[in-house]
Amino acid sequence: MTASVSLPQNLDIWQNTLKWQPNSDEWQQFQQLYEQILEGNHRLNLTRITEPLDFVEKHLWDSLAGILLTNNLNQDESYQVIDIGTGAGFPGLPVAIAFPQWQITLLDSTRKKIQFLDELLEHLSLSNAKTLLGRSEVIGQDKQYRAIYDLALIRAVGEPSVCAEYALPLLKIGGLAVLYRGHWNEEDTAKLTQGILKLGGKIEAIKTVKTPWTEGTRHFIYLRKIDKTLAYYPRAVGIPTQTPL
Numbered sequence: 001m002t003a004s005v006s007l008p009q010n011l012d013i014w015q016n017t018l019k020w021q022p023n024s025d026e027w028q029q030f031q032q033l034y035e036q037i038l039e040g041n042h043r044l045n046l047t048r049i050t051e052p053l054d055f056v057e058k059h060l061w062d063s064l065a066g067i068l069l070t071n072n073l074n075q076d077e078s079y080q081v082i083d084i085g086t087g088a089g090f091p092g093l094p095v096a097i098a099f100p101q102w103q104i105t106l107l108d109s110t111r112k113k114i115q116f117l118d119e120l121l122e123h124l125s126l127s128n129a130k131t132l133l134g135r136s137e138v139i140g141q142d143k144q145y146r147a148i149y150d151l152a153l154i155r156a157v158g159e160p161s162v163c164a165e166y167a168l169p170l171l172k173i174g175g176l177a178v179l180y181r182g183h184w185n186e187e188d189t190a191k192l193t194q195g196i197l198k199l200g201g202k203i204e205a206i207k208t209v210k211t212p213w214t215e216g217t218r219h220f221i222y223l224r225k226i227d228k229t230l231a232y233y234p235r236a237v238g239i240p241t242q243t244p245l
């Protein structure tokens with residue numbers, strides 16, 4: 001058993017930076033999520049971010065900042081959301097906790113992580129999230145999943161154009177992809193602008209923020225799907241990473 005360590009709350013920081021703060025039920029779920037991930041880390045290599053404040057900043061705050069710092073989403077809508085390469089459930093799980101009216105699919109290609117997430121969802125009684133095991137290159141070509149999502153989230157999965165090739169085919173026209181990035185520069189913007197033309201996407205906004213506790217720089221890249229993605233994309237497993245657009 002892992003000894004329970006309380007996460008630091010600092011609600012004023014959440015309020016000042018995101019104009020939102022978790023209520024007591026949400027906070028309790030964040031705390032349970034933390035404990036379950038620490039526990040799971042003994043068996044699986046889930047995350048290196050395990051210190052309480054680090055967990056709050058880099059997993060919880062960061063996951064929600066990508067959503068809360070854009071005006072391009074309507075929080076009251078009942079969105080279909082997919083988190084691509086979710087790993088231990090980021091950014092999808094904090095989003096599922098904070099937005100119970102959204103339906104979240106947590107996609108990952110690693111069976112053990114999906115099994116862990118299935119147990120976690122049951123433990124947290126999170127009824128608006130479910131898991132999906134598979135490669136996004138395959139899922140993106142499957143009629144059951146292609147072009148059905150309003151929102152696609154993707155963090156720490158690959159190069160920007162690879163993320164775009166995974167995310168855009170899954171979105172409905174009008175849907176939004178959020179790329180969670182650390183570094184970003186003009187060259188990245190130019191490369192991505194070129195690549196996503198073929199996928200029916202355009203860069204709608206780029207938001208740069210400092211994380212509130214350690215002042216790390218984060219970038220959120222918002223891509224709007226403005227046209228159908230050609231049937232050719234996403235390409236076969238491994239091709240997007242071998243030859244990025």
Ligand code: SAM
Pocket residue numbers: 084085086087088089090091107108109110113134135136137154155156157
């Ligand atoms: N998004 C999480 C985060 O930010 O903490 C996890 C990031 S982890 C570095 C990358 C995850 O993406 C891994 O769990 C891996 O299994 C998954 N992944 C990589 N390529 C994938 C693909 N093509 N389809 C589905 N999952 C993929």
